[in-house]
Amino acid sequence: MLALTKKTDYALVALAYLARRGRSVTSSREIAAGSGVPCAMLTNILKCLTHAGLVTSERGSRGGYALAVEPGDITLHCLMTAIEGPSHVVRCMIPGQSDAGSACLLEKSCPVREPAKNVYNRLRKFLEGISLAELGVRVSQPVVTRVDSDQSPASLVGI
Amino acid sequence: MLALTKKTDYALVALAYLARRGRSVTSSREIAAGSGVPCAMLTNILKCLTHAGLVTSERGSRGGYALAVEPGDITLHCLMTAIEGPSHVVRCMIPGQSDAGSACLLEKSCPVREPAKNVYNRLRKFLEGISLAELGVRVSQPVVTRVDSDQSPASLVGI
């Protein structure tokens, strides 16, 4: 499969909503309502995005999330790594597992391994070349460092 | 995940072995022994490859498989489709399921869907641009239409 997992897909939609909210801090609840992503799922996703530094979080009442970087500066590869962990093309190349005991029978004599590594690098570059901006994630309002007012929470995605 | 499944990985290794055997008809048993792919698994994989027209099969004693096309003419996308079925980037774009009742809540208002389709097309083109030849699958002997002798079955992959 080369598909995005449902989680990554959700993350994309959530980020798209966040972008539309400018950079005002938005609670997970509102993001869920506005983007259509199930709330329980979303909170976990936002935790991943926070860890990866793609969004910033603020605790407490009036807390929430906001985009940490411009959509044009987040790559698809970056998002996938944030949600799904380190990527790989063939299993024997999973980071930190290459010389594990469970390695494939072919080991060093495998004729595919080296070329596959090359393909993986090209694929990674490809994914690094796709920004979220290209995926429809656009900041709709003039970017403000911090907004406290509720503004129009109007669900632009319209559930 | 953007990884190949283990099956696709196996298919690659099996095709690499087949290519090294020129175009002589080779039994699944020998391919298994020579490539290191578990035999039971391999037979299923070879069925897929046959359906997809990547290899030809011959039944009966003395039967077996042979490459149907040049490694340079088989693309990674083609192989993945043969083993894993039709690909997609986001679930709502799975072929023939786009308007199913189980569609995502966002439906037509989803801001990600259209751009994702675009990315999918680019990704597909990328995968279509990678031939098995680039993945280390090389025909090692002058291509012969049919060889009956056993030749040197020497495991070139060396288990």
Place this chain on the structure above:
DNA sequence: TTGATACTGCACCGATTTAGTACTATATAG
């Protein structure tokens, strides 16, 4: 004609991964 070989098609099960939920702890505003 019979037997051995080898692919075909399908069905099955266990293991892993993904999807989704829940609960406790901690931080902040009022």
Place this chain on the structure above:
DNA sequence: CTATATAGTACTAAATCGGTGCAGTATCAA
């Protein structure tokens, strides 16, 4: 102090993947 909202983690259920097995059919050779 209380309400709100994130942080962290653990857990269950569903889907997919990995792997095996078997009955059926075709081919070759004795």
